[in-house]
Amino acid sequence: MREIEFFDTSLRDGEQTPGVSFSIKEKIAIAKQLEKWGITVIEAGFPAASPDSFEAVKQISSVLTKTAVTALARCVISDIDRAVEAVRDAKHPQIHVFIATSPIHMKYKLKMSEAEVLESIKKCVSYAHQFVEKVEFSPEDATRTDREFLLSAVQTAVDSGATYINIPDTVGYTTPAEFTDIFSYLIENVTADHEIIFSPHCHDDLGMAVANSLSAIKAGAGRVEGTVNGIGERAGNAALEEIAVALHIRKDYYQAKSPLQLNETVNTASLISQFSGIAIPKNKAVVGANAFAHESGIHQDGVLKNPETYEIITPELVGVHHNSLPLGKLSGRHAFVDKMTSLGISFDENEIPQLFAKFKTLADKKKDITDADIRALVAGDTVKNLDGFVFDTVKIDGHAAVVTLRNQDGEIFESEGSGSGSIDAIFKAIDKVFNHEVQLVSYSVDAVTDGIDAQATTVISVENLATGTIFNAKGIDYDVLKGGAIAYMNANVLVQKENSQGKQNKISAHDGI
Ligand SMILES: CC(=O)SCCNC(=O)CCNC(=O)[C@H](O)C(C)(C)COP(=O)(O)OP(=O)(O)OC[C@H]1O[C@@H](n2cnc3c(N)ncnc32)[C@H](O)[C@@H]1OP(=O)(O)O
Numbered sequence: 001m002r003e004i005e006f007f008d009t010s011l012r013d014g015e016q017t018p019g020v021s022f023s024i025k026e027k028i029a030i031a032k033q034l035e036k037w038g039i040t041v042i043e044a045g046f047p048a049a050s051p052d053s054f055e056a057v058k059q060i061s062s063v064l065t066k067t068a069v070t071a072l073a074r075c076v077i078s079d080i081d082r083a084v085e086a087v088r089d090a091k092h093p094q095i096h097v098f099i100a101t102s103p104i105h106m107k108y109k110l111k112m113s114e115a116e117v118l119e120s121i122k123k124c125v126s127y128a129h130q131f132v133e134k135v136e137f138s139p140e141d142a143t144r145t146d147r148e149f150l151l152s153a154v155q156t157a158v159d160s161g162a163t164y165i166n167i168p169d170t171v172g173y174t175t176p177a178e179f180t181d182i183f184s185y186l187i188e189n190v191t192a193d194h195e196i197i198f199s200p201h202c203h204d205d206l207g208m209a210v211a212n213s214l215s216a217i218k219a220g221a222g223r224v225e226g227t228v229n230g231i232g233e234r235a236g237n238a239a240l241e242e243i244a245v246a247l248h249i250r251k252d253y254y255q256a257k258s259p260l261q262l263n264e265t266v267n268t269a270s271l272i273s274q275f276s277g278i279a280i281p282k283n284k285a286v287v288g289a290n291a292f293a294h295e296s297g298i299h300q301d302g303v304l305k306n307p308e309t310y311e312i313i314t315p316e317l318v319g320v321h322h323n324s325l326p327l328g329k330l331s332g333r334h335a336f337v338d339k340m341t342s343l344g345i346s347f348d349e350n351e352i353p354q355l356f357a358k359f360k361t362l363a364d365k366k367k368d369i370t371d372a373d374i375r376a377l378v379a380g381d382t383v384k385n386l387d388g389f390v391f392d393t394v395k396i397d398g399h400a401a402v403v404t405l406r407n408q409d410g411e412i413f414e415s416e417g418s419g420s421g422s423i424d425a426i427f428k429a430i431d432k433v434f435n436h437e438v439q440l441v442s443y444s445v446d447a448v449t450d451g452i453d454a455q456a457t458t459v460i461s462v463e464n465l466a467t468g469t470i471f472n473a474k475g476i477d478y479d480v481l482k483g484g485a486i487a488y489m490n491a492n493v494l495v496q497k498e499n500s501q502g503k504q505n506k507i508s509a510h511d512g513i
């Protein structure tokens with residue numbers, strides 16, 4: 001059976017989701033989890049976009065051993081140089097070069113003729129291929145491109161050394177039958193003196209990203225691109241976990257399999273949800289909380305008689321386990337560590353005392369500790385503090401707040417603030433610690449676990465009034481006031497860093513968390 005390469009772009013196209021900005025530390029944690037899941041290649045970023053993107057790709061390249069790392073570049077030599085430099089330390093480096101080929105993109109956006117686009121493909125793909133053996137080329141907006149011109153663009157890329165041809169449905173326009181035609185046409189007509197692998201890259205504007213990706217695989221694609229939980233620009237990308245499970249359940253039809261450890265699926269989806277601040281919809285296929293819940297009498301009766309009557313996917317397949325050892329405030333360290341291990345959560349031995357202390361505090365406040373709580377607790381620890389500052393305590397009295405922060409030298413800052421509400425008071429208190437001008441641009445809270453005492457991700461954007469730069473930061477905690485305080489402190493640390501280093505070339509930064 002064919003094994004399909006899985007290309008994850010959660011850290012590049014996924015980060016194009018409005019409001020999502022991963023810190024480098026979060027990107028590294030995600031990259032390691034993607035490697036554990038079995039992803040073939042990670043698109044770790046677009047290095048020419050900002051110093052942060054470059055640094056993230058560089059650091060990810062140096063930590064992954066099995067999974068290949070690729071970086072995106074326009075058909076611009078300086079973009080390719082940055083991408084090549086960023087993946088230089090990767091064990092398995094790749095480069096991804098793209099340029100649009102549809103009439104509307106060429107005429108209005110690129111202001112280039114067909115001949116100029118072909119010339120640019122030739123120059124840039126062959127340039128990238130000098131440095132890296134595996135080069136992917138994408139004709140952006142391929143599904144609104146004239147078929148014959150699409151073939152010329154792809155043939156030019158192949159003749160210039162491209163080893164992967166990715167066909168993006170950039171605006172989520174195509175349909176499964178039409179996409180099958182496009183793949184069949186290209187696979188039949190492209191000629192090559194080296195091995196070429198085709199792949200789809202689908203967006204979900206019409207809700208067909210996963211279906212379109214599966215059609216491409218059925219038509220012969222050997223690689224598939226997408227993101228975890230389908231995060232991405234506008235309506236998002238094809239959800240890789242859905243594609244992988246569809247291939248597994250319907251191997252009879254697709255005659256193809258994924259390289260993924262499917263029992264790591266829920267862990268991967270949870271991590272992305274926590275770091276992106278985007279909750280997984282309850283009714284989402286494969287990883288939604290209701291994916292294995294049976295509500296109505298006839299269904300329950302059927303499942304009791306034989307689960308296969310209504311269950312095509314078992315919870316165990318994607319890593320949902322029965323809670324045989326429930327955790328609570330009387331649990332000890334061994335049970336806690338055993339739970340993290342059985343959930344497949346990555347942690348360092350030296351982090352255990354701190355994580356266990358956090359668990360005990362949570363268990364004192366929350367009656368039922370779920371698997372999602374444990375995952376959120378560990379993820380919250382990763383985003384807890386930026387280099388340089390640790391959030392200690394927050395006390396609220398009416399509309400007044402007292403916060404305590406510590407810097408990396410252990411110096412303690414206690415500050416008071418009052419405002420129109422608790423959050424306002426906390427932010428005013430934090431403002432007094434950082435001696436600079438910022439404006440809150442947005443503030444949102446998303447529950448990442450269940451119940452009234454759910455843990456939540458708070459995502460904050462602030463503007464540095466000295467430079468106009470917008471910074472996003474987040475905090476995860478069961479106490480939404482503390483989560484908000486952590487997020488606001490993190491955003492202020494970024495502002496402080498910018499003011500001390502000079503303006504960086506970016507509109508949204510999040511480095512160092
Ligand atoms: C479909 C996708 O998801 S594509 C990836 C989208 N990702 C991003 O855009 C990442 C974030 N982007 C950025 O940081 C910036 O846009 C940068 C650094 C890449 C470029 O910034 P700027 O130089 O200021 O250009 P700006 O973004 O305003 O415009 C894009 C330019 O690139 C050109 N361009 C766009 N795509 C391509 C391409 N694939 N190859 C060559 N040129 C391209 C545009 O025509 C435009 O050129 P112009 O300035 O001559 O009109």
Ligand SMILES: CC(C)C(=O)C(=O)O
Pocket residue numbers: 013072098138140141166168169170171201203
């Ligand atoms: C760069 C390409 C592959 C892309 O993201 C798109 O077209 O959606």
